[in-house]
Amino acid sequence: MPSALPLADPAPRDGALPASVAAGAEQRDFGVYVHVPFCRVRCGYCDFNTYTAEELRGARREDYASQAVGELDLASQVLHKAGVQRRPASTVFFGGGTPTMLPAAQLAGMLKAVDERFGLAPGAEVTTEANPDSVDERYLHELRDAGFTRVSFGMQSAVPHVLATLDRTHDPARIPEVVAAARAAGLQVSLDLIYGTPGESIDDWKRSLGAAIEQAPDHVSAYALIVEDGTRLARQIRRGEVASPSDDLQAEMYELADTELGAAGYEWYELSNWSRDENSRSRHNLSYWRGQDWWGVGPGAHSHVGGVRWWNAKHPAAYAQRLAAGESPAVGRETLDDETRRIEEVLLRSRLREGVPSAMLTASGRTSVASLIADDLVEARAAFRGTIVLTRRGRLLADAVVRALLSD
Numbered sequence: 001m002p003s004a005l006p007l008a009d010p011a012p013r014d015g016a017l018p019a020s021v022a023a024g025a026e027q028r029d030f031g032v033y034v035h036v037p038f039c040r041v042r043c044g045y046c047d048f049n050t051y052t053a054e055e056l057r058g059a060r061r062e063d064y065a066s067q068a069v070g071e072l073d074l075a076s077q078v079l080h081k082a083g084v085q086r087r088p089a090s091t092v093f094f095g096g097g098t099p100t101m102l103p104a105a106q107l108a109g110m111l112k113a114v115d116e117r118f119g120l121a122p123g124a125e126v127t128t129e130a131n132p133d134s135v136d137e138r139y140l141h142e143l144r145d146a147g148f149t150r151v152s153f154g155m156q157s158a159v160p161h162v163l164a165t166l167d168r169t170h171d172p173a174r175i176p177e178v179v180a181a182a183r184a185a186g187l188q189v190s191l192d193l194i195y196g197t198p199g200e201s202i203d204d205w206k207r208s209l210g211a212a213i214e215q216a217p218d219h220v221s222a223y224a225l226i227v228e229d230g231t232r233l234a235r236q237i238r239r240g241e242v243a244s245p246s247d248d249l250q251a252e253m254y255e256l257a258d259t260e261l262g263a264a265g266y267e268w269y270e271l272s273n274w275s276r277d278e279n280s281r282s283r284h285n286l287s288y289w290r291g292q293d294w295w296g297v298g299p300g301a302h303s304h305v306g307g308v309r310w311w312n313a314k315h316p317a318a319y320a321q322r323l324a325a326g327e328s329p330a331v332g333r334e335t336l337d338d339e340t341r342r343i344e345e346v347l348l349r350s351r352l353r354e355g356v357p358s359a360m361l362t363a364s365g366r367t368s369v370a371s372l373i374a375d376d377l378v379e380a381r382a383a384f385r386g387t388i389v390l391t392r393r394g395r396l397l398a399d400a401v402v403r404a405l406l407s408d
Contacts, residue, residue, distance in 0.1 A: 008332045008333060008334040009332065009333055009334060009335075010331070010332060010333075011310050011328060011330035011331055011332055011333045012328070012330075013327045013328060014078075014327070014328055015074055015078045015310075015327075015328025015330050016078060016081065016082070017078055017079070017081075017082040017084075017305060017306075017308055018082065018308065018335070019082060019083050020306060020307070020308075020335075021082050021084060021305045021306030021307070021308055022082055022083035022084045022085075022306065023306060024306070025084045025085065025087065025293065025305075025306060026085060026087070028292050028293045028306070029090045029091070029287050029290075029292040029293065030087040030088070030089055030090065030118070030292070030293045030294065030295075031089055031090060031091040031092065031093070031284055031287050031292065031293070031294040031295075032072075032089045032091075032092045032093070032114050032118070032294065032295050032297065033092075033093050033095060033284070033294055033295070033296045033297065033301060033302075033303075034068060034092070034093070034094045034095070034099070034110055034297045034298055034301075035049070035095055035096065035097065035296065035297065035298030035299060035300060035301040036064070036094060036095070036096040036097045036098070036099035036101070036102060036298065037049055037050050037051055037096060037097045037298060037299050037300065037316055038050065038051060038052075038056070038061055038064075038096065038097050038098060038101045038102070039051070039052055039096065039097050039098050039101070040052065040053075040098065040101065040131075040134075040169070041167065041169060042055075042167070042232075043166055043167040043168060044165070044166060044167040044231060044232035044233040044236070045166055045167070045194075045197075045225060045227070045228070045231055045232075045233045046228075046231065047228035047229075047230065047231055048096070048097065049097075049299060049300035049314055050096060050097040050098075051097075051315075051316065056316060057317065058315075058316075058317030058320075059315070059316035059317040059319075059320050061101070061102070063320065064102070064106075064298075064316065065102065065106040065107075065109055065110055067319065067320050067323055068110050068113075068297050068298060069109070069110060069113040070323045071297045071298070071323060071329060072110075072113050072114060072117050072295075072297060073117065074323075074328060075117070075295045075297070076117040076118065078328070079295075079305070082305075084305065084306075086118065086119070087118065087293075088118055088119035088120055088121040088124070089114055089115075089118050089119070089120055089121060089124060090121040090124055090125070090283065090287070091124060091125045091126070091127075091283050091284035091287060092111060092114055092120070092124065092125070092126045092127070092284070093126075093127045093128075093284040093285075094107060094110075094127065094128040094129065095128075095129050096129055097129075098129070098130070098131050098134055099128045099129055099130070100128060100129075100130040100131065100134040100135050100139065101134060104139050104142035104143055104146070105142070107128060107143065107146070107148075108142065108143070108145075108146030108147075110297075111126060111146055111147055111148070112146070115147070120147070124147075124149075125149055125150060125282075125283045125284060126147055126148045126149050126150065127148070127149070127150040127151065127152055127190075127282070127284060128143065128148060128150075128151055128152070129151075129152045129153075129154065129192075130151050130152070130153055130154070130178075131153070131154050131170060132153055132154070132155065132170040132171075132174040132175055132177075132178045133169065133170040133171070133174055135151075135178060135181070136181065137181040137184060137185070140178075140181050140182050140184075140185040140187060141184075141185045143185070143187070144185040144186050144187055148187065149187065149188060150187060150188040150189075150190065150218075150282075151182050151187050151188070151189060151190070152190040152191075152192060152219075152221075152282075153175065153178060153179070153182075153189065153190070153191055153192065154168075154192050155175055155191045155192055155193055155208075155211075155212060156168050156192065156193060156194045157172070157193065157194065157197070157200070157204070157208045158172045158175070158207055158208040158210075158211035158212070159172070159200070159204045159207055159208060160172065161199060161204075162197045162199070162200045162204055162208070165197050165198055165199055165200075165233075165242065166194065166197055166233075167232070172211070175191070175211065175212075175215060176214075176215060179191075179215045179217065188218045188219070188280060189215070189217040189218055189219070190217060190218065190219035190220065190221060190282065191212045191215065191217045191219070191220050191221070192220075192221045192222075192223070193208060193209070193212060193220065193221065193222045193223070193257075194222075194223055194224075194225050195208075195222060195223070195224055195225065195250060195253040195254070195257065196224045196225040196245040196246070196249060196250035196253060197225050197245070198233075198237070198242040198243045198244070198245060199242065199243070202249070202252060202253065202256065205253045205256060205257075206256060206260070209222075209256065209257060209260045209261070210260070213260065213261070213264045218275065218276050218280035219273070219274070219275045219276070219280050219281070219282060220261060220266060220273070220274045220275075221272055221273050221274075221282075222254075222257045222261075222272055222273075222274070223272050224245075224250045224253075224254065224272075225245050225250075227244065227245065251396050254395070254396060255392065255396070257274075258274075258392055258395075261274045262274075267353075268353060268395075269281050269286075269352065269353045269354075270285070270286070270289060270351050270352055270353070271351040271390075271395055271398060273285070286352075288348070289348045289349065289351055289352055290348070290349070290352075291304075291341070291344065291345055291348065292304075293305045293306065296311075296312070298312065298319070299312060299313060299314055299315060299316045299318070299319040299329075300312055300313070300314040303330075307335060307336045307341055308333060308334075308335050308336070309333060309334050309335075309336065310330045310332065310333030310334075311330065311331065311332055311333070312329040312330055312331065313329050313330075313331045342360060343406060345360060346360055346361070346365075346402065346405055346406055347402055347406075350388075350390060350398065350401065350402050350405065351398070353389065354387065354389075355381065355387040355388050355389035355390075356387065356388045356389075356405065357386065357387055357388075358380065358386035358387070358388055359386070361388075361405055361406075362406070362407065362408055364407040364408055365404070365405045365406055365407050368404040368405060368407055369388055369405070371404075372394070372401060372404060372405075375393075376391055376393055376394075377390070377391060377393055377394035377397060377401050378390055378391060378394050378401060379391055388405065
């Protein structure tokens with residue numbers, strides 16, 4: 001969740017949604033995202049809406065769980081008034097920040113509040129992100145007892161100098177310990193990796209991939225480092241203290257990840273995500289890419305229901321003040337027209353292994369597919385009724401491919 005919020009229409013103070021969001025809602029999945037905006041330290045590359053203790057002014061971490069429950073109350077009321085029938089949450093995702101900086105009992109309490117207001121669908125996926133040094137075996141067992149099913153650890157790298165450049169504080173040796181503890185608690189495990197850090201060599205990246213694969217997680221995410229304006233890393237690069245990431249090296253690293261993970265039995269299902277099987281994919285993230293409905297709880301959190309998208313006040317103090325005044329914490333929103341929704345669906349579905357139905361393209365976009373197939377950038381799967389799927393080369397050149405698919 002980038003720290004800067006987009007500009008759009010102001011959101012109504014009561015958070016009311018138009019009746020149009022109820023159309024077809026029963027055919028869409030519903031998920032809940034809970035943003036926990038607290039971190040022990042700020043990583044040099046991070047542009048997310050997070051706060052260390054020193055930055056958290058006018059708000060208290062210990063008050064956050066009750067505020068989030070207050071927003072869930074509001075969510076239930078707003079959806080009911082808009083005519084959206086009660087739908088159980090098929091996925092719940094606690095992200096951050098570092099959600100596990102809060103006591104496990106507080107995460108459990110927020111999950112219970114989701115269940116009480118919306119219900120949890122049978123087999124619901126319930127995930128929390130965690131830093132390797134923020135949990136222990138007891139904490140993870142508490143999460144599982146509360147109904148969590150999955151934990152996503154921010155591993156990032158197995159190489160100390162790479163972690164140091166990223167300002168990550170955990171010891172790489174901690175990864176096997178927390179993975180074993182999560183498995184003992186009965187939780188699925190995902191490991192998050194970052195590649196292309198300044199000073200990271202291809203051998204460093206191969207070492208990190210090997211260390212991740214050795215833990216046999218259910219799921220692996222691998223993201224190319226993006227240097228965001230305003231971060232400490234961006235300032236270091238601007239001053240010439242570290243080198244800017246190399247696009248060519250990042251492309252090579254992506255290909256290595258796809259090769260190594262594929263050889264270890266993982267299958268890519270989204271541009272930056274691999275899983276052991278279909279059951280270990282991140283269903284919550286898939287709901288974003290498929291344009292489903294979700295309510296985002298917390299400072300700066302984004303929501304989407306039936307083509308209406310909105311976002312909350314960024315700072316925890318402003319968020320808390322709005323809820324205390326009986327107002328929605330939403331500060332801006334936009335209503336998507338049919339063409340915008342089509343474009344976004346092509347953009348998002350092109351990231352997925354399941355691909356984009358060719359019927360969603362313009363005539364020019366469909367014409368471009370033939371040349372893209374000739375260039376080995378996409379494949380059209382007849383078995384999937386003309387679905388267009390990116391090849392590995394297509395994934396490396398995803399922006400150019402999507403521009404062609406959206407051509408007028």
